[in-house]
Amino acid sequence: MKQTWKKIAGLMMAVICMFAFSACGKEEETGFQRITDEMANNCIAVSQSAVESLASFDDATLEAYKTNRDDFTRLAVTEWDEQTAELGAFQSMGEAVADVNREEGQVTVKIPAVFENNNGEIEVVFNYNKDYDQMIPAYLLVSEEETFAGNMKGAGINTVMGVGTVFVVLFFLIFVISLFKYVNLIGAKKDEKPAAAPKAAPAAPAPKAAPVVEENLVDDLELVAVISAAIAASENTSTDSFVVRSIKKVNRSKWQRA
Numbered sequence: 001m002k003q004t005w006k007k008i009a010g011l012m013m014a015v016i017c018m019f020a021f022s023a024c025g026k027e028e029e030t031g032f033q034r035i036t037d038e039m040a041n042n043c044i045a046v047s048q049s050a051v052e053s054l055a056s057f058d059d060a061t062l063e064a065y066k067t068n069r070d071d072f073t074r075l076a077v078t079e080w081d082e083q084t085a086e087l088g089a090f091q092s093m094g095e096a097v098a099d100v101n102r103e104e105g106q107v108t109v110k111i112p113a114v115f116e117n118n119n120g121e122i123e124v125v126f127n128y129n130k131d132y133d134q135m136i137p138a139y140l141l142v143s144e145e146e147t148f149a150g151n152m153k154g155a156g157i158n159t160v161m162g163v164g165t166v167f168v169v170l171f172f173l174i175f176v177i178s179l180f181k182y183v184n185l186i187g188a189k190k191d192e193k194p195a196a197a198p199k200a201a202p203a204a205p206a207p208k209a210a211p212v213v214e215e216n217l218v219d220d221l222e223l224v225a226v227i228s229a230a231i232a233a234s235e236n237t238s239t240d241s242f243v244v245r246s247i248k249k250v251n252r253s254k255w256q257r258a
Contacts, residue, residue: 035128039135040098040107046137047109047124048096054080055090076140083142088116107135112145119145 054076057065065077084090094112101107105128113120121143126135 034133035100035102035105035107035135039128040100043107043109043124043126043135044096044098046126047111047122048093050076050124050137050140051090051093051111051113051122072137072139079140079142083120083144084115087118087120087142087144090115093122113142121145 057077062077062081065073066081068074068077091114093114096109096111099108099110107126107128109124109126111122111124113122123141123143125138125141127138128134129136
């Protein structure tokens, strides 16, 4: 009995494996692995033809194609018109290279191009369509080639813009701060008269000069005679016994007070 169940289980496992392998093979056959080298080469040819057509259109034709019902045509014409306005007129294109991504079902064709003002690169992206088993163009991009000089130019412009913005803001802040002194004058009355200045006090009169006392200069001999006579009168004696030893000058102010 056990052997019978083992045989049945083994048969079921074999059937399951067969279905699994067949399903995987079918998915691989109908999946994105069907992008062949021939499809990639066709994408390159279509991309080059699209670039040549866009380069041959004049402004009126470009404007007319911007309203086309086809999404790829409308987007490609708009992108071409906008980018060539900066890069200049198209001059030539280099060798195209196809980048195949079978996992995503996508082919990207890159074409180096030379424009009037600068070099650039054109990318055309194709998506794989299972229903038609072919590649369908999705969109076109035109970009400027990055160079050291271009990067330095962009960096310089960004630096100047940044520093200029900082200085403009600083000058604006200085101007605003300088207006703070007028804040207290906003509510003041315009017709208010300023307070009168206090009158200056009258100048004090100049002090009067002291009267000059005129001194009567008397001869020293006469002065000695007068003093001697006064002393002799008070002592009831004669002036003959008086002998003048010396004459010294004294403070006249004290003499006057006496």
